[in-house]
Amino acid sequence: MKHYHYIFTGSGLSALMTVYEMIKSRKFEDKSILLIDENLKKTNDRTWCFWEDTNLFDEIVSKKWNSALFANESFQKVLNIEPFQYKKIKGLDFYNLVFELIFKQNNIHFSNQKVIDFEELGNHCVVKTDSESYTCNKVFNSILDINRVKLQSKYPLxxxxxxxxxxxxxxxxxxxxxxxxxxxxxxxxxxxxxxxxxxxxxxxxxxxxxxxxxxxxxxxxxxxxxxxxxxxxxxxxxxxxxxxxxxxxxTCYEFWKHNTKNIINIGSAGGWTKPSTGFTFKNVTKKSKELVQFLQSENDFKKFHKKDKFWFYDLLFIDVLYQNNALGSKVFSSIFRNGNPITIFKFLDNESSFLEDLQIIWKCPKLPFLKAVFNRIIKF
Missing domain, CATH: 3.30.9.10 (D-Amino Acid Oxidase, subunit A, domain 2)
Structure with missing residues (x-):
């Protein structure tokens, strides 16, 4: 079996972004890296949008908007989001950008196969595909096992x-x-x-x-x-x-509890998608940077993830919508009707201060969230 330092099971957004950050850091040029995926990433299979005030991936941003509209059945509001811009990236443009960079690296390889299993065996890991097996020091898994969420009731989906x-x-x-x-x-x-x-x-x-x-x-x-x-x-x-x-x-399911010393779940498989909104691109850019920094000083993937206040906010929001799915329009409308768009977007990006959090939370319907807090206290 051929051995690699790092194997990525899947080559979606989280895997490609992490490899991209590895290449940019120039700290992994002595490490052999393999990405395995049955999908060649040759089609435009998705669109990612995000807001920011820098130049993140500007070379492949296909469209920018300086304002955004929020509406419900009774009002419309045009949001002035400056200094942010809302930006769109086509999936295929991102794939092409990163793979072009990957193919220039002598230490990084891609294999077009289907991963069927992987496991940790002592100080190394084995990854099995439908045609062969590999060993490695570390596995970065982005293949979501949704049954882990469906077979429990503590965190609704x-x-x-x-x-x-x-x-x-x-x-x-x-x-x-x-x-x-x-x-x-x-x-x-x-x-x-x-x-x-x-x-x-x-x-x-x-x-x-x-x-x-x-x-x-x-x-x-x-x-x-x-x-x-x-x-x-x-x-x-x-x-x-x-x-x-x-x-x-x-979902706020604790995917990271399935991490081991040498196997880490990333992307949706690792809880990298923001649970309350499904926003992915910006979250993954942050998490991949954090992971690459972590790798330079730590060796145990069980130490990587840390909960923060935003995980708890998301948990309450999911609890509320799970119990009363019709409340979504009322919750978002209460926030956007009189809220500051910049503060709202910072909150949705997990970048707001506690005082700004309170400004957002205070606008939400009180009773459903108080019930959710009470029920969570009982569950914990």
Missing amino acids: LQQHFIGWFIKSKEAVFNPNCATFMDFSVEQKGNTRFMYVLPTSETEALIEYTLFSKDLLSTSEYESEIENYIQKLGISEFEIIEKEQGNIPM
Whole structure:
């Protein structure tokens, strides 16, 4: 069996971002690294958006917005998010950027295989694919085992699930300078449902129907709602350029408790997705930097993860929506109606101070969250 210092099981966002940070640091040039994935990452399978005030991956940012719209059935508010910008990156552009860098490194390799198992055996690990096996010092696993969450009841599981259409319309109805962050004016049907719109011109946009709920819908239900929304925008003729769909687990389950000395779970498999919103890209950039720094001084992956106040905030939010899934529109509307957009975005990025946290929390409906706090005290 061939031996590597580090093996990544999966080559999605978290794995590629961690390898990218390793390369940038230049501290791992003497380490052999293998990424294993059955997916070659040759298609544009997803879109990542995030807000920031620096130049993070600006070379592949395909669109920027200086303002964002929040709406529900009774009000609309255009959010001035300066000095932030809301930015969009296509999945394929990110894959190409990182793989181009990877293929220039003599110590990093990619294998197009399916990982079927991995385990720690004393001071080394074994990774098995459908055709061969490898040994290594450390495993970085990004393959999510969702059954770990489903087979327990302490931490409820919601799902952020969506279908999006990239369309080109006959009518010029979009404002290319303003993204629709959340539009709750669509019928809620007992869930948390909203539209998400990313316009790239007056006639082109990604329109995404998104839910935070326990159960998925049939494809026709998502697409019917998108068609209704397009009609509501005043569009009579359009063509679908591309489609995307996804399902992001929303849970505060302690994935990191499955880390061992030599195996770490990363990405969604490690709890790197923000539970209350499903935001992934910005969280992963932070976690990957922290992990690469950690590797330079520590050897035991069980020491990597630390809970913070934001994990507890997310836990309460998931508890509230799990008990009453229709409350999502009310919670987000209470925050955005009179809140400072910059403070809100800092809060959603886990970067707010405790005083700023209180400003956000105080705007939320009190009774559901007090009940959630009480129930959590009992469970803990």
